[in-house]
Amino acid sequence: MTFAAGIGSVIQLALGMVVNLYSTIPGAHPGSRPANYFTGSARSVAWAITAGGPGLAIHAAFGLALVVMAAGAAGRAIALRGGAAAAVLLVAALLVIGAGFNGASFLDFRGQAMSSLLMSLLAFVAVACYLLAGLLLSEPRGG
Secondary structure, eight states: OHHHHHHHHHHHHHHHHHHHHHOOOOSSSTTSSOSSHHHHHHHHHHHHHHHSOHHHHHHHHHHHHHHHHHHHHHHHHHHHTOHHHHHHHHHHHHHHHHHHHHHHHHHHTTOOHHHHHHHHHHHHHHHHHHHHHHHHHHSOTTO
16 A cells, blocks of 8 residues: 555656646636635635546546545554554655645645645655655564
8 A cells, every 4th residue: 555655646746747737727716715724625626626627637636535545554554563664654644635735725826836836845755755664664573
């Protein structure tokens, strides 16, 4: 599951680059400029998946799936192994979730460059965590 989450993060980064280059976020859509961040963001993500165009829809839907995958990898490592690998996978899951929140902010506030930058930086660090976790998990226990 760790390998799949790492590969999924790399794919999501590539999808994000495509969206950044070829998608336009309109100034007004369901969820834009919300008074309540969480309900507005939920509406923005729903809009992105259902009406945001193919690239944005794939990126948003895959991002939601990636959050589930990252949480699953962290939960499994904590339950089965614990230790450093579990801690690194927990950090990776938190980074993926953080990237998702910045993605929602990107939608909510019409493509702010800071949200895009934070989203990609958090995702890159998550990929590094998956690489480190893979290394830690390949070592025998206690060694």
